[in-house]
Amino acid sequence: MLGLAKRVKARFLLASTSEVYGSPEEHPQNEEYWGHVNCVGPRACYDEGKRVAETLTYSYARQDNVDVRVARIFNTFGPRMNCNDGRVVSNFILQALRDEDITIYGNGSATRSFQYVHDLVDGLIALMGSDCTEPVNLGNPQEFSIKEFADMVIGLVNEQKDQPSTSKVMYLPAVTDDPQRRKPDISRAKERLRWEPRVSVRGGLQETSGGLRDYS
Numbered sequence: 001m002l003g004l005a006k007r008v009k010a011r012f013l014l015a016s017t018s019e020v021y022g023s024p025e026e027h028p029q030n031e032e033y034w035g036h037v038n039c040v041g042p043r044a045c046y047d048e049g050k051r052v053a054e055t056l057t058y059s060y061a062r063q064d065n066v067d068v069r070v071a072r073i074f075n076t077f078g079p080r081m082n083c084n085d086g087r088v089v090s091n092f093i094l095q096a097l098r099d100e101d102i103t104i105y106g107n108g109s110a111t112r113s114f115q116y117v118h119d120l121v122d123g124l125i126a127l128m129g130s131d132c133t134e135p136v137n138l139g140n141p142q143e144f145s146i147k148e149f150a151d152m153v154i155g156l157v158n159e160q161k162d163q164p165s166t167s168k169v170m171y172l173p174a175v176t177d178d179p180q181r182r183k184p185d186i187s188r189a190k191e192r193l194r195w196e197p198r199v200s201v202r203g204g205l206q207e208t209s210g211g212l213r214d215y216s
């Protein structure tokens, strides 16, 4: 793709990820942070794959003047997301809708920041229209522990169901190398793109769980 962008002189967008920060030792994470990744761990293929994608992108930018934009995308959700993607948002909503146990990996103290898909799309459009060639975090800085998030999802689903959900929280073994904290510093996006998230996590979850009802 980078070779193609070079040939046709296209602006190139890399959809990178917060995973490039690995299990961060700095909090929140800004774009200057180099990350903390176990290169031989079970998550390494994804983390290192995305990191080398960034490396190649900036190599083409330096050597061949390819016009690049790099978005580091934090956990994103929204209507019509794949209900089987295994991520926490779809898992918890479906489990609550189906009265199944809510599966928390570890003790529920790990944190994540969730962004609604419309905000992400606005951010990507703003990035592509900007002169910002450095990596930019796109995420919602509102941070939840996974236990807090489980409680919020159960509460929201209960508002939508005829009968309250009977789901209980079940604690399963922690996932190896699961990052314990993750929250974007979005100063650069605010300053350079004039962008920040507008949809609350709660509002976005209401839209998403409405859509996932068809799969319950």
Ligand SMILES: O=c1ccn([C@@H]2O[C@H](COP(=O)(O)OP(=O)(O)O[C@H]3OC[C@@H](O)[C@H](O)[C@H]3O)[C@@H](O)[C@H]2O)c(=O)[nH]1
Pocket (backbone or CB within 6 Å): 016, 017, 018, 019, 073, 074, 075, 076, 086, 087, 088, 089, 091, 092, 103, 104, 105, 106, 110, 112, 146, 175, 178, 179
């Ligand atoms: O059923 C579940 C699913 C997940 N989790 C936990 O919830 C947290 C979030 O896990 P997710 O699988 O949703 O995803 P992550 O936040 O780790 O990464 C995600 O967001 C950033 C993107 O760049 C990645 O591509 C995406 O996988 C983790 O601590 C995970 O262990 C549960 O406790 N239970």
